[in-house]
Amino acid sequence: MTRFNRREFLKTLATGSAALLALRFTSGCEFVDVETFGTGGDTSFLTPQDDGVWFWQSGNSIAKEDAPNIAADDWRLAITAGDQRLGELNYQQLRELGAQGQELTYWKTLRCVFSLNLGPLLTSLIANGLFTGVPLTAALEAIDIPAEAVKIRTFGADGFTSNIPLSRLNAEGQLPVMLAYELNGEPLSRLRGGPVRLIIPEMWGYKNMKWLDRLDFTASDEAFGVYETVRFRGVASIDAPGKMALANHTITLAGRNATLDGPDITIEGVAVSGDAAITEVRFSVDDGPERQADLLGDDAGEVRQSLPPALQALMADAAQDDESWPLPNVWVRWSANIEGLSPGSHTLTVRAFDSEGRAQQLDTGDPLAVAQAVRVPFEISD
Structure with missing residues (x-):
């Protein structure tokens, strides 16, 4: 190696x-x-x-x-x-x-x-x-x-x-x-x-x-x-402390350079922070103004209802059952609708924010320790 x-x-x-x-x-x-x-x-x-x-x-x-x-x-x-x-x-x-x-x-x-x-x-x-x-x-x-x-x-x-x-x-x-x-x-x-x-x-x-x-x-x-x-x-x-950096994973555009049917699209992803809870996800297209994405399943009741009965019971016994959602160390799903995109190349930028006041940035120098924003190129078909 x-x-x-x-x-x-x-x-x-x-x-x-x-x-x-x-x-x-x-x-x-x-x-x-x-x-x-x-x-x-x-x-x-x-x-x-x-x-x-x-x-x-x-x-x-x-x-x-x-x-x-x-x-x-x-x-x-x-x-x-x-x-x-x-x-x-x-x-x-x-x-x-x-x-x-x-x-x-x-x-x-x-x-x-x-x-x-x-x-x-x-x-x-x-x-x-x-x-x-x-x-x-x-x-x-x-x-x-x-x-x-x-x-x-x-x-x-x-x-x-x-x-x-x-x-x-x-x-x-x-x-x-x-x-x-x-x-x-x-x-x-x-x-x-x-x-x-x-x-x-x-x-x-x-x-x-x-x-x-x-x-x-x-x-x-x-x-x-x-x-x-x-x-x-x-x-x-x-090595120390070994905590997960604030992260954002785009699911819809995971393949990079994806071609999507426009002009209206829905983007989705998950965000997590190692020692804090996700409080907000923002996105922009082609470096335009930022908008706020919707956080999905950030309520314990909503998450529990999405599980099979046996896992609903297990979740009720979980140590975090009485904590406010979203949870530290646990991903939150997000979604956003983007309308009126013209055919051709675009770039999506997504940033997550956590309860410790941290925000993803475009260039951090050390993505293992410092939050790094996500930039994803994609295409809108003619």
Whole structure:
């Protein structure tokens, strides 16, 4: 794997070769048709975990047929501090913790760090679902964590590695870090990282370790992990805090240079912010005046009614059930009507705004950390 320093990486992102860079880094990805989720159907707010609908991504660039295949009864989570073994947790013990009242469910939008709005291949690595599991803190209650520990290094059975700050486990005002064993009311599938994966509400997908098999407590605060030290070496925002950047994915025009029947069209998309809620989406055509798009499904009752009965009940038990919508860390769908477009070439610009006062901009210099607006060329047919 060729190593890029930060300057080379950002320079490449700023050029037309961004898609080539993504292909180099994402040979373990399978890009799904973005139209299969996010709009339409009875479960438009929720992405089924089925193969070919929920996106596939491997941090170690492995093909899906080579993904770890771990039976639930065989799953073990080793807990270490360097060479010292602190404990172990198996699947039955984890489920027993859930049955004893420790189980929780919450909405989480998983977004791959390669899902930047830079090319037609980079729009589908995002999905939204209801994860169920046990808070990591509950699983660690019987573990004597070293007092000097500041980070948890995370290891997957596929060889992928990352880390999370130890302080994140008890962060105030944040949903708990979760050892998840279900997605959308069903056992977490092999390709989604089952039988158990790490889920961290506000963080990029790579921090949510699939096929989790070891946690290592360390006193070292140095960057650690495949993305942190190899693939994005030198990009500070990739390691800490690892939060998803404010994002906007246009669904209608995901293919770029799409040809649409005019003169009136409807555009749709999803927007999400890693540690905040989406408050507004604005759009303009050909750099004209901005208009406000409609936020869809931003009411808990409306979302619940769009789900099958079993998932309606699960949503009612979710940790966010009494929160105001839209939710932090969870996508919101948006839609807008554009009328009277003339035949020929046009450019759509879309910007999202969040509850922390951040707004997407056209040129940020570091799209992994700072919000970047979406510009999409399209055609109106004669």
